[in-house]
Amino acid sequence: MKQLRKTLIWVIIAILGAGALGKIAFQRGEPLNAIWFVIAAVCSYLVAYRLYSAFIAARLLTLDDTRATPAERHDDGRDFVPTNKWVLFGHHFAAIAGPGPLVGPTLAAQFGYLPGTLWLIVGAVLCGCVQDFIILFCSIRRNGKSLGEMAREEVGPRGGLIAQLAVLTIMVILLAVVALIIVNALSSSPWATFTLAMTIPIALLLGLYLRFLRPGRVLEASLIGVALVLFVVVAGQWVSDSPSWSHIFTLSGVSLAFAIILYGFAASALPVWLLLAPRDYLSAFIKAGAIFSLAAGIFLVRPHVLMPPLTRFTDGNGPVFAGKIFPFCFITIACGAISGFHSLISSGTTPKMILRESHARFIGYGAMLLESFVGVMAMVAACAMPPGVYFAINGPAAIVGGTPVEAAATISSWGYPLTSQTMTSLAHAVGEHTLLNRAGGAPSLAVGMAQIFSSTIGGDRLLSIWYHFAIMFEALFILTVLDAGTRVGRFMVQELGGRLWKPFGRTGWMSGILLSSAIIVGMWGYFLYQGVIDPLGGINSLWPLFGIANQLLAAVALVVATTVLLKMGRKRWIWITLVPMAWIVTITMTASFQKIFSPNPRIGFLANANLLTAQIVAGKIPFAKLTETRRLIFNQKLDAVVTTVLALMVIVLIVEALVQWYAILSRRRGPILHESPYVPTQWVRDFSGAAQGDD
Amino acid sequence: MRHSQKIVRRAFRLFWRGIREWCGDAEYERYLHSAGTRRGCRPILTAKEFYVEQLNRRYSRPHRCC
Numbered sequence: 001m002k003q004l005r006k007t008l009i010w011v012i013i014a015i016l017g018a019g020a021l022g023k024i025a026f027q028r029g030e031p032l033n034a035i036w037f038v039i040a041a042v043c044s045y046l047v048a049y050r051l052y053s054a055f056i057a058a059r060l061l062t063l064d065d066t067r068a069t070p071a072e073r074h075d076d077g078r079d080f081v082p083t084n085k086w087v088l089f090g091h092h093f094a095a096i097a098g099p100g101p102l103v104g105p106t107l108a109a110q111f112g113y114l115p116g117t118l119w120l121i122v123g124a125v126l127c128g129c130v131q132d133f134i135i136l137f138c139s140i141r142r143n144g145k146s147l148g149e150m151a152r153e154e155v156g157p158r159g160g161l162i163a164q165l166a167v168l169t170i171m172v173i174l175l176a177v178v179a180l181i182i183v184n185a186l187s188s189s190p191w192a193t194f195t196l197a198m199t200i201p202i203a204l205l206l207g208l209y210l211r212f213l214r215p216g217r218v219l220e221a222s223l224i225g226v227a228l229v230l231f232v233v234v235a236g237q238w239v240s241d242s243p244s245w246s247h248i249f250t251l252s253g254v255s256l257a258f259a260i261i262l263y264g265f266a267a268s269a270l271p272v273w274l275l276l277a278p279r280d281y282l283s284a285f286i287k288a289g290a291i292f293s294l295a296a297g298i299f300l301v302r303p304h305v306l307m308p309p310l311t312r313f314t315d316g317n318g319p320v321f322a323g324k325i326f327p328f329c330f331i332t333i334a335c336g337a338i339s340g341f342h343s344l345i346s347s348g349t350t351p352k353m354i355l356r357e358s359h360a361r362f363i364g365y366g367a368m369l370l371e372s373f374v375g376v377m378a379m380v381a382a383c384a385m386p387p388g389v390y391f392a393i394n395g396p397a398a399i400v401g402g403t404p405v406e407a408a409a410t411i412s413s414w415g416y417p418l419t420s421q422t423m424t425s426l427a428h429a430v431g432e433h434t435l436l437n438r439a440g441g442a443p444s445l446a447v448g449m450a451q452i453f454s455s456t457i458g459g460d461r462l463l464s465i466w467y468h469f470a471i472m473f474e475a476l477f478i479l480t481v482l483d484a485g486t487r488v489g490r491f492m493v494q495e496l497g498g499r500l501w502k503p504f505g506r507t508g509w510m511s512g513i514l515l516s517s518a519i520i521v522g523m524w525g526y527f528l529y530q531g532v533i534d535p536l537g538g539i540n541s542l543w544p545l546f547g548i549a550n551q552l553l554a555a556v557a558l559v560v561a562t563t564v565l566l567k568m569g570r571k572r573w574i575w576i577t578l579v580p581m582a583w584i585v586t587i588t589m590t591a592s593f594q595k596i597f598s599p600n601p602r603i604g605f606l607a608n609a610n611l612l613t614a615q616i617v618a619g620k621i622p623f624a625k626l627t628e629t630r631r632l633i634f635n636q637k638l639d640a641v642v643t644t645v646l647a648l649m650v651i652v653l654i655v656e657a658l659v660q661w662y663a664i665l666s667r668r669r670g671p672i673l674h675e676s677p678y679v680p681t682q683w684v685r686d687f688s689g690a691a692q693g694d695d
Numbered sequence: 696m697r698h699s700q701k702i703v704r705r706a707f708r709l710f711w712r713g714i715r716e717w718c719g720d721a722e723y724e725r726y727l728h729s730a731g732t733r734r735g736c737r738p739i740l741t742a743k744e745f746y747v748e749q750l751n752r753r754y755s756r757p758h759r760c761c
Contacts, residue, residue, distance in 0.1 A: 077729025078752065083716070090717040100761040146756075167757070174761050215743045218719040272754045273747055280759070281718065335761055344757040484759045491755050507755070550761065 010050060017043025024117060024309075031304035032113075034380045038298065041121055041376045045369045048125040053133065053365040060565065060573045061137050063357040068681040070144045071353050080144070083353040085362055091353070093367040094284050095345045096132070097291070099178055099442075099478045100335030100550075101375040106441035106448075107543060108332045109382040109390065110318040114309035115329045116379050123330070123337025124372030127580035131554060133364035134561040134577060135343045139351035140360060141675045147347045147557060153674040154563050156656045162649045163556050164492070167344065169646060170549040171489045172520070174341070175264070176527030177546045178478045180538050183256045183528070184440035185471055190249035191236040191431055191464075192471045193256070197249070198232040199279065199476055200263070206278035218281055225282045226289075229476070233469050240431060253532040260482070261525040267483030268490045268517040276483050283480040290449075290473040294377050297452040307383035307390065312414065319395035320439065321540045322602035323594065327587040331547035336375025338584065340553025342368065356681075381448030382441075388418030389426065393444040396537035397437045407436055431464030439537035442478075446470035489520035530635045533628065540602065541639055544595060548643060551588045552650045555581060559657045566664050567671035585654065592647040596640045605640035609633045722749060 020040035024032065057063045074080035083091070108116040139145055145153075148167070152160025186193045206225045210217065239245045251259070267276050316324040321332065335341070346364060354360060382390060391414070392400060392407045401407045404420035411418045427435045430450060435443060450466035458466070491507065493516040498505015504512050531538025558581035565574055598604030601611040612633045615621050621629045663669035715721045723742050726732055732739060740748060 074731075075729050076731030077726030078731075078749065080731075081722075081725055081729065084713070087713055087716040090713075094717075095758060096760045098759060098761045178761070210746065211743070215746045216720065216723050219715060222718060271747075272750045276754055277750045284718070339761065341757070341760045345760055348756055349753075349758065481759050481761060484754060485757075487754050488757050546761075 010047070013043050014047050017047060021118075021121075025114060027309070031306055033302055034298055034305055034384065035302045037113075037117060037305070037376055037380050040117075041373055044121050044125060045373065048129070049365060049369060052125065053129065053361050056130065056133060056365075056576060057358065057361045060570055060576055061134070061360075063137070063360060065356045065358050066680055067357060068679040069140055069354050069356060070351060070676075071355060072681060072683065073679055074143075074352075079349075080352045082355045085355060085359040088350065088353050088355075088359070089363050089367055092345065092350045092363050093370055094287070095349070096335075096339070096342045096367060097287065097371050097374060098335065098481050099181065099474065100339060100341075101371050102378045102445055102474065103181060103441035103543075104332055104334040104336050104547075105375045105379040106382040106445045107320055107394070107539070108329050109307055109379060110311060110313050110320040110394070111325055111329055112308050112310040112314070113305055113379060113383045115314075115325050116333055117376060119330055119333050120336045120372050120375045120379065123333070124368055124375075127554075127584065128338035128342070128372065129365040129368040130576060130580060131338060131340075131557050131561065132342045132346050132368045133360060134565075135557050136346040136351055136354075136360045136364035137357070138561060138564050139347035140354055140357060143676045144352040145347065147343050147560065150347065150564075150674075151556065151560050151653070154560060154567065155653065155660060158656055159556075159560070159653055162653045163553075164496075166340075166549070166553050166556055166646065166649055168489065168492045168496070169642065170341065170546070170553055171485055171492070172523045173527060173542065173546045173549050173642070175482055175485050175489070175524035176531065177539075177542045178481055179257070179260050179264070179524065179528045180531040180542060181440040181442050182260060182475050182478050182482075183253050183532055184438050184537070184539070185442040185446070185475060186251070186256055187253045187438075188250055188434070189432055189471075190246040191240040191468050192475070193249040193251055194239040194245075195229075195232050195236040195468060195472045196475045196479070198235075199229060199282065199472075199479075200275070202228045202232070203275055203279040203282060206281070207274040210278060211273045221278070222281045222285050225278065226285050229282060229286065229472065230469075233472050234465065236468055237431060237464065254529070257525075257528050257532045261521055261528065263479070264482055264486045264525070265517050265521045268486040268521065269513055272487070276487060279476070280480050280484065283477040286473050287477045290470070291374055291377075294381065294449055294452065295373075297449075297456050298377055298380055301452050301455040303380070303384040303452060303455070305380065305383045306385065307387050311387065316600070316603070319391055319399045321543060322600065323544065323591075327591040327594070328544060330587045331544055331551060331591045333375065334547045334550050336372055336378070338551065338554050338580070340550050340555070340557055343553065343557035378445060381445055381452060384451065385444070385448055386416070386418070386422075388412065388416040389422065389447070390444055391416060392418060392423050393435050393438050393447065394441065395437065396439050396535070396540070398535045398537075400437070402437060404434075404436065429460060429463050430467035432467075437537070439539040441539075442471065442474045446474065486517070486520055486524070489524075490516045493519050530631075534632070534635075536602070541605070541636075544591065545639060545643060548588050548591050548595065549646055551584050552646050555584045555588060555650050556653055558584060559653055563657055563660060564673070566661055567673045569671070571665070585650070588650070589647060592643050595643050605636040605643070609636040609640075612636070 017040055020036050023036050024040055071080050071082040075082055105116050138150055148160045148163040151163040202225055206221045210221050314325050388411045391411050400410050404423040408418045408420040446467050449470040450463050453466040454463045494505050506512055531542045558577050562577045562581055594603055596605055599607050601608040612629050664671050723745050726745055
């Protein structure tokens with residue numbers, strides 16, 4: 001009877017989810033309520049977690065709770081720390097949830113809500129969660145080894161080097177693109193610039209407090225910090241209203257780019273306790289608060305989604321970025337559905353802290369489901385505003401026009417009604433001079449969030465405060481990604497440089513620190529500058545490049561996972577990783593090919609370079625713009641080279657893996673699995689109750 | 696009544712402990728109670744030393760994702 005009731009509940013959840021998905025897919029004509037998105041996503045996640053992840057855990061991986069995890073065997077209170085599964089879930093989620101699931105869906109909304117939402121749900125359930133879960137499992141069985149180490153051991157010696165180089169490349173492009181998002185969000189906005197600038201002295205203050213006054217008292221320091229940050233969000237309005245102060249904090253894109261480059265260098269070279277760590281604490285608290293508030297806001301307000309299910313830009317001529325749904329929707333959504341970068345977290349800190357093997361399902365699969373849900377909420381926030389407003393905010397001046405009148409005329413001619421008055425009033429309501437041409441996704445997401453928040457608390461009176469709170473929230477944790485990433489990139493540069501010249505690899509050598517920091521900052525700073533001066537807004541070329549790099553890393557992770565499963569003798573279930581791998585390789589290779597060779601100058605890097613060269617030859621470029629145009633040509637060619645190198649690296653790895661798979665399947669070589677030996681857990685008697693905080 | 700108070704108190708205690716562990720407040724206590732520290736293989740760090748060492752270790756590898 002109990003079993004029947006349980007089955008019935010799951011059948012109801014499945015029917016509800018299928019019904020909601022059907023409603024999203026087939027509703028036409030009138031606006032759809034956002035609650036359908038929540039129901040579709042939550043029911044799909046519940047069913048997938050209950051059935052698919054349980055199937056993977058039991059049949060594919062055969063998780064074994066009698067086996068001691070690395071946290072138990074090496075418990076040193078530093079790296080290897082047995083941690084309660086809910087706490088570790090929080091750590092893991094905080095680590096994987098960056099700006100990607102917010103920005104990617106916002107940009108992909110240009111195709112309409114349907115393709116992005118479906119990929120967010122289906123991609124996460126069948127690809128992203130599977131990748132995170134299986135890589136976490138592989139790392140647990142290998143003493144918490146990193147993806148690079150596992151690739152070297154299980155696939156081949158080149159695999160490790162390719163993974164390391166892929167990580168460095170993706171890091172450089174990622175840092176450039178997130179920095180560009182901040183630049184586009186803060187450009188000519190004294191309120192937002194002041195708020196974000198003030199978080200630096202606040203972080204320094206917290207750093208000193210935590211280092212000298214109350215070492216390790218993170219909670220109290222973070223609460224003080226959050227209160228100060230909320231104060232500066234409000235104080236930003238006073239700065240914006242004051243002509244003299246407003247002038248100081250009104251910065252152009254190029255000035256902001258150099259300020260961020262300087263900040264990245266300082267954060268990388270300064271002691272980590274002074275700036276980087278306290279900012280991370282602040283960011284974690286505000287991120288958690290803002291995400292839960294957004295979920296609650298959507299639930300309470302239940303806004304209508306005004307964007308159509310499919311827009312006219314499915315033809316590939318979208319103003320935000322060029323390219324058709326296949327492959328660019330999948331590349332653009334990135335982290336909300338599958339992210340290669342997650343495999344670095346799943347093979348980094350988390351496997352060293354996990355208490356039992358069975359927790360890998362909840363943490364690896366479950367945290368990615370939550371990340372996907374964040375992506376769905378971002379999609380709702382972006383699609384809840386009128387499409388005309390969305391395109392005006394996200395479209396570059398070269399396409400939609402640089403004034404409200406031009407933008408209104410262009411966007412209305414596409415069939416999305418917009419008046420210049422709407423944009424002027426909206427900018428005024430959120431306390432900005434203009435909201436036009438803010439490519440990058442952050443401002444449009446902030447407008448969407450502010451409208452949802454203000455419908456819950458404060459009404460239109462607080463719209464400007466909510467908008468700047470949302471911008472601060474996005475910029476704060478983007479900066480955290482930026483400074484933490486720059487520091488890790490610095491270590492990678494030192495490690496690679498140390499192979500050529502040993503002293504360079506010493507992480508405590510000040511000259512080495514400064515030089516390696518300058519190299520990594522110079523690398524992403526170059527791409528950032530290129531994006532800022534790009535007349536198409538930079539996001540058009542940089543975000544797809546980031547998406548390709550990130551998904552190629554996912555392909556690397558899935559190649560490693562498939563190889564391990566083959567060696568474990570799981571031929572029958574190999575499709576679980578093989579199908580996502582084949583799909584990811586197909587979309588990334590197609591996107592790479594199109595980004596390099598497409599004859600459309602808005603898509604193909606080489607076509608754009610050729611077009612600009614032809615314009616110079618024909619004398620169509622004014623003399624004053626010649627240098628800038630030549631630089632743009634060089635940048636387009638550089639982007640083409642970077643994309644080619646990334647694609648080639650993954651092809652080499654796949655070929656190496658195929659040779660290995662053939663040898664195993666044809667029994668020419670015995671499968672050598674590099675798992676650490678089985679050690680029985682000492683906590684086995686505590687399975688029913690609380691073992692080491694597992695309550 | 697007393698039973699429900701007990702449940703609320705227990706839930707609050709669990710929540711508080713979870714928050715302290717999630718944000719890193721309890722890391723030093725964890726370190727002191729870890730098997731490695733109890734074995735006494737290495738000299739025990741002070742709270743200040745542990746805090747700095749822990750941060751240097753954490754921020755030298757990918758720790759925040761995109």
